[in-house]
Amino acid sequence: MIVLTTPTGDIGSQLLKLLLDSDEDLRVIVRDPAKLPDAVHGRVDIVTGSHGDPEVVGKAFADADAVFWVVPPDSHSVSLEAAFSGFTGVAAEAFASSGVSHVVGVSALGRGTPVAGSAGLVTASLAMDDLIAGTGVAYRALANPSFMDNLLRQVDSIRDGVFSDTVDPDRKAPAAATRDIAAVAAGLLVDRSWTGVDTVPVLGPEDLSANDMARIMSEVLGRPVRYERESLEGLAARMKGFGLSDAFVGGMVDMMRAKDEGLDDGVARTPQTATPTTFRQWCSDVLKPAVNA
16 A cells, blocks of 8 residues: 555646556545545545644554655745644554554755755754654655746746746756656565665756756747846745745755755766656656647
8 A cells, every 4th residue: 555645736636546546555645635636536545634733643554664755845834843843743553553664755855965954944844854764664755946837927927038046047956856756766665675765866867057958948839938047035035925934945945045055066966866858858747738738
């Protein structure tokens, strides 16, 4: 039995599709079962509620062998510790009491770098990894860079010819497609021959700068797209304008500052850490249909 949290999320929804093709029994924890695809109903065990609720995880983890763990973003949390380790604490206790043997979690690159301790959301995510690792389960933390799919939040702006971020326009860094992250997670959840605690970097096939991405988007979309750099102060002001908590805003700003200072540079790309989807392919398969919709 494999339990999936966030089965309607960017990664979880793709992971669910992959695992439906396996011989594994599946269980999902979801707040609103109506958001699951119709084809899923009747093929998986559904536990309704939050995976931060002790009763929900107690029910969901019963007789489970493995868990796919994702902390949902909490943009109104009073602290990053509460948003990550605090939320995960209930599950960490349940892993041991319910007999779960393997956990695969979505986390971030940065461990071991000079900025790991001051990287906001990433620092909190790494602390969450340590919490899970301390429970005694076999744990694999998927260490991810920025997601290519985050650009879908800027479809309207990209359609008008601009995308923005806070990073140096010429700084090259890894980026990963969420479908590749889901594929790595599926492999680990199905083949549970691994033991102990480790990090599994998911680096994509290449490092690109924001200017590289603008060029590739322009070529794939057949329209000019340029990169516009936003200041960290501007990012903070914009997020606060949406009513997000000071802790979450500060965590985002610190993470973006750390990315420009080498947060995602600590792992070499090898055949084991590279994943196949190029940014150009992702733009063709995912971004272009969204822009043209």
